Amino acid sequence: MNKQDYRQIVKKYSAVTLLLLFFVLNSILTPNFFRISNLNNTITQICPMILCGMGMTLVISTGGIDISVGSIMALAGVLTAKLMSGIGLLPAVVISLFVAVLVGCFTGIMVGKLKLQAMVVTLGLMLALRGGAQVLCDGRDIYFNKLGDVGEELALWGTYKIMGVIPVQIIPIGICILFTWIMVEKTVLGRQIQAVGDSIRSSSLAGINTAKTMMTVYGLSALFAAFAGIFQAAKVSVAAGSSLGQLAELDAIAAAVIGGTPMIGGKAHVLGTVVGALIMQMITLTCVMNDIPDQYAQVFKAIIIVIAVFVQREQLK
Numbered sequence: 001m002n003k004q005d006y007r008q009i010v011k012k013y014s015a016v017t018l019l020l021l022f023f024v025l026n027s028i029l030t031p032n033f034f035r036i037s038n039l040n041n042t043i044t045q046i047c048p049m050i051l052c053g054m055g056m057t058l059v060i061s062t063g064g065i066d067i068s069v070g071s072i073m074a075l076a077g078v079l080t081a082k083l084m085s086g087i088g089l090l091p092a093v094v095i096s097l098f099v100a101v102l103v104g105c106f107t108g109i110m111v112g113k114l115k116l117q118a119m120v121v122t123l124g125l126m127l128a129l130r131g132g133a134q135v136l137c138d139g140r141d142i143y144f145n146k147l148g149d150v151g152e153e154l155a156l157w158g159t160y161k162i163m164g165v166i167p168v169q170i171i172p173i174g175i176c177i178l179f180t181w182i183m184v185e186k187t188v189l190g191r192q193i194q195a196v197g198d199s200i201r202s203s204s205l206a207g208i209n210t211a212k213t214m215m216t217v218y219g220l221s222a223l224f225a226a227f228a229g230i231f232q233a234a235k236v237s238v239a240a241g242s243s244l245g246q247l248a249e250l251d252a253i254a255a256a257v258i259g260g261t262p263m264i265g266g267k268a269h270v271l272g273t274v275v276g277a278l279i280m281q282m283i284t285l286t287c288v289m290n291d292i293p294d295q296y297a298q299v300f301k302a303i304i305i306v307i308a309v310f311v312q313r314e315q316l317k
Contacts, residue, residue, distance in 0.1 A: 014308075014311055015258055015259055015260060015272060015275045015276060015279065015308070016275055018279055018304070019275055019278055019279050019282065022279065022282040022283075022286065023282075025286075026282075026285075026286055026289075029290070030286065030289050030290060031289075032289075033289065036165070038285065038289075040161075040165075040166075040167050041285070042278075042281055042285060043166075043167045043169050043170055043173070044158070044167045044169050044235055045281060045284075046173070046277055046278065046281045047169035047172065047173055047228065047231055047232070047235075048073065048228035048229075048231065048232045048245070048248055048251075049248070049251045049252060049255055049277045049280065049281065050173050050176060050177065050255075050273075050274065050277050051172060051173070051176050051224045051225065051227055051228035051231075052069045052070075052073070052221075052224060052225050052228050052248050052249070052251070052252035053251075053252045053255040053256055053259075053273045053274075053276070053277050054176050054177065054180040054224050054270065054273065055069065055220055055221030055222070055223070055224035055225060055252070056069065056221065056249075056252040056253055056255070056256045056273075057180065057256045057259070057261050057268050057269070057270060057273045058180065058184075058193060058217045058220055058221060058268060059118075059217055059218060059221050060197075060253070060256050060257075060261050060262075060263060060265065060268075061184075061193055061194055061197045061261055061265055061266065061267060061268035062193055062196045062197040062213070062214065062217055062265055063196070063197040063200070063264060063265030063266070064111055064118035064214070064217075064218075064265070065118050065119055065122065065253070065263075066107065066118065066122045066218060066221050066222075066249070067119065067122045067123055067126050067249045067253075068103075068107070068122040068123075068125040068126040068129060068222075068249070069221060069222070069224075069225035069228075069245070069248055069249045069252055070126070070130075070225075070245035070246055070247060070248035070249045071125065071126045071127075071128075071129035071130040071133065071245065072100050072103060072104075072129060072222050072225040072226055072229065072245070073225050073226070073228050073229030073232060073244055073245025073248055074129070074130055074133040074229060074240075074241050074242075074243075074244040074245045074246075075096075075099070075100065075103075075129045075130075075132055075133045075136075075226075075229070075241075076096040076097070076099070076100050076225070076226035076227075076229040076230055077096075077133075077229040077230055077232065077233035077239040077240075077244045077245070078133045078136045078137045078142065078233075078239045078240075078241045078244070079092070079095070079096040079099060079133075079136060080092045080093055080096045080154070080230050080233070080239070081137070081142040081144070081147070081154075081233065081239035082136055082137065082142065082239075083095060083096070084147070084150045084151075084154065085147050085148070085150055085151075088150065089150050089153050089154055093230060096226055096230065097223060097226050097227070099226075100222040100223055100225065100226030101219045101222055101223050101226075103125065103129065103222050104215075104218040104219035104220070104221055104222025104223065105215045105218065105219045105222075107121055107122060107125060107218040107222070108211070108214040108215030108216070108217065108218035108219060109211065109214075109215060111214050111218065112210055112211035112212070112213065112214025112215060113211040113214075126249070130241070130242075133241035133242075133244070134241035134242055135241075136241065137239065137240075137241045139241070139242075141238050141239065141240040141241075142238065142239040142240075143237065143238050144233075144234075144237040144238065144239075145237060151237075154230075154233070154234050155234055155237045156168075156234070157230070157231055157234035157235075158231060158232075158233075158234030158235030158236070158237065159234075159235070159237075169231060169235075172227055172231060176224060176227075177270065177271075177274060180270050181270045181271065184268045184270050185270075189213070189216065190268070192208050192213050193213060193216075193217055193268065194265075194266055194267055194268055195208060196208065196210050196213050196214070196265075197264075197265025197266040197267070197268075198265065198266035198267075199266075225245070225248070228245070228248070229244060229245055232244060232245065251277075251280055254276065254280055254301060254304075254305050255273050255274075255276035255277040255279075255280055256269075256272075256273045256276060257276070257305060257308050257309060258272075258275070258276035258279055258280070258304060258305065258308040259271075259272030259273040259274070259275050259276030259277075260272040260276075260308075261273065263309070276308075279304065280301060283297050283300050283301055283304070284297050287300075
């Protein structure tokens with residue numbers, strides 16, 4: 001094995017290597033790093049990032065981007081909180097998810113059918129949906145402890161522990177990862193999604209309905225983001241239109257990019273996104289447990305994102 005081969009191996013497994021490096025450093029430098037409470041906190045905090053990251057991986061693999069996912073989280077959380085007192089929890093959740101999917105399909109039509117720039121469309125939606133969420137809650141936070149039994153039911157979605165140990169968020173995380181991986185790796189739709197990202201013109205000539213593919217991808221991204229918003233609201237027992245899901249789109253994009261999904265599209269690295277999300281969470285956890293100010297964590301994240309993009313550039317040469 002020559003030097004070039006070693007370089008290719010390092011680039012291919014750079015994200016995994018970085019994650020392992022964080023584990024090693026923290027095992028040495030951070031007291032009580034491997035406590036079960038830290039693992040539980042990681043699961044609960046990483047849930048929205050994983051869910052949004054799975055959708056973002058699909059979107060980026062088509063060569064697009066979706067910066068409206070944080071606002072969709074806010075809309076879904078607030079809409080669920082507003083409706084559940086009158087119609088019950090599950091009907092409220094179903095309606096919220098349905099509305100989110102409609103928004104995602106609208107984005108897919110704008111991007112896939114009308115050929116508008118995904119950045120511009122989702123930027124507009126990010127502003128409109130965030131404003132809509134604030135209008136729904138009249139600019140006030142909705143506290144679940146004031147909603148009676150139905151509020152307590154939803155709060156359990158964020159606080160319940162399986163067998164008293166494992167946070168319930170592990171269920172949506174596992175289902176979302178498994179569903180996305182199977183779709184990407186084992187289905188025709190997964191191959192079509194990546195083909196569209198590789199070349200939308202060639203995909204059209206090959207008979208792929210690119211508009212329908214885009215609708216499906218953005219619809220799934222919105223669906224995952226809506227679930228993330230509901231679980232995040234349940235975790236803190238409050239639905240806040242102004243802050244729920246804030247900057248979630250940036251964490252999702254970062255997780256996908258660090259995990260190896262190229263911004264130019266054509267390939268979806270589902271498990272890589274999981275590693276990327278773990279790296280992002282590991283940076284935050286490392287700083288918190290070592291009394292390092294949060295602004296330094298943001299700087300570290302930015303540096304890693306730039307390095308990840310550089311590594312992708314080298315791989316695509």
